[in-house]
Amino acid sequence: MLVHDNPPTRSLAETAYREIRDLLVTVRIRPGAPLSEEQLTRQLGMGRTPVREAIKRLEAERLVVVYPRRGMFATEIHLSDLELLTAVRAPLEGEAAFHAARRLFRADRERLRALRDEAGHCAAGAAAEIDLDSRVHRAIYDAAHNPYLAATLEQYYNLILRIWHFGLDRLPEVTSHIAELVPLLDAVLAGAADQARALAVEHVVSFQREVSAAL
Template identity: 50%
Template sequence: MQNVATEPRGEELSLAERAYRAIRDRLVMLEIRPGAPINEDQLAQALGVGRTPVREALKRLQYERLIATYPRRGTFATDVNITDLAHISEVRQELEPLAAAQAARRATAADRATLTAVRRELEIVDPRRQDATELMHLDLSVHRAIYAATHNPYLEDTLVRHDNLATRIWCLFIDRLSDMAGHVAEHGPLIDAIVSGDPDQAAQLARSHVEGFERAIRGAI
């Protein structure tokens, strides 16, 4: 399994885009801890790029609420605030079903192949052997593949941002969640509905998934 969940893209990525995706996923997975200072030089060295791509990436990440810059203090990873859960879920409960339905309608052969490959990974999930980090990366991969299959860049960007924020909350409570593997495995029927071109079923399953996520987090608090 890949260590970093990435959106399925075929084109050559720019250095700034590579830096953005790498730093974003470190923030999402809390590898860069909430409240931790962001050091441009260290990130540039770790990623093997110059400071300019890192600086461009950080501008995007600030807009996405993953980092914050304070005058005379510097730049920091944003805190994970559980009070944001209701706001994030409110957006996702409306847009996740829409994305699933549109993916079912619009998925190309390449999209279906990507989703089918992720579906195979879901089938071999073993909660006794797979650690939480691997499961989280797989969850991100599923969501991002679905969003890409909508072929609506505005919807995709919006949902990637909100899924990232939801995943940070999930990571914060990961030790208290008893059935992470089951939550991730729920994506199997959703992928099947998209690949088979059933928008109504896909929308219904997506809505149930988001509602189940919020219940699980609230139960863990």
Template identity: 50%
Template sequence: MQQVAAETAEAEELSLAERAYRAIRDRLVMLEIRPGAPINEEQLGQSLGVGRTPVREALKRLQYERLITTYPRRGTFATDVNITDLAHISEVRKELEPLACAQAARRATAADRAALTALRRRLEAADSRSSDAAELMHLDLQVHRTIYGATHNPYLEDTLVRYDNLATRIWCLFIDRLSDMAGHVEEHRPLIEAIVAGDPDRAAQLARSHVEGFEQAIHGAI
């Protein structure tokens, strides 16, 4: 009985840590926690309604993912957004995004295709609200993460989520200078259609163009 109770408590703790991780991660990605800002474990725990242990577990993962940095005797801070990282991030994404989209086109289940189709409809509905940058950014993240999940390759998915998070931080930093953010997000519609149709070659081609266009847009905004 005690063992069952302990296992249940451990599972609950893990779920709290995962919830804390996702919430803090997205605050960092969307720059709701500004680059260079100090990370206060107690405040984060209170805002999320969890204790310090789940927050600490989340922060360990986020440090590995380069979203936070810990300095001895100084504390923990949100990682600065360095535009010089864009070339390195894009170098990885140009290779792995086409691979992921091609694999998603090959491996997507009926549930994956339904989820992607629902996101495509949301993209269509978002056209009239293109001025809401935060909504478009969240939608962009959802599309990418759903595609990565549809690869059914957890290693590829984890890697690309990390790099997409870093790229999104750069995008958020320059969002006020980007003239056609809605157009960039709109590019996901034909990409989703190619994946749902099971066309890996077209999906890979569109994915590469999307990543290259993102890099060019950021350079144009600097």
């Protein structure tokens, strides 16, 4: 007999995952810090089951590490991770942009046009830049219409975002990085798949160079 998850439990687990993930990605939970299941249940105002499910998922995504008899901890951040992540992420970002350029639906096109206009007039400041960069990447993942590719890229992008937040006070403004989104979005919108792929790869690689030089 098939056993179906209870929808409210699924929803709570997803909520717990997103809230804990955001705490980790924005380093409000510092790298290496211990995690308390009891404290998280109180902070989120929900039961242990959704929090446990969220922790399992975050462990699989390398944002949390669990040591037997020691407990749960936010994963440490090492600068070498940036280069390793970029080596894997860059070609996948290129594939997402390539397929987005070939598969745009009307809703995708409207969303990307709005983001392209916004990228041309992005407000200065780290918070605005990170927010826009996140929305552009995720819109391209969605427009590629490949849920397996999107899920993989989302995981890697969260790890990159965490490094970005971690080094924020030591990084210069990345306005040039945001400016690169304009030709990338133009290529996707024009259906120039090969150009979109090349621009997406260069966008990811240039960010790695910029952050590595600063840190």
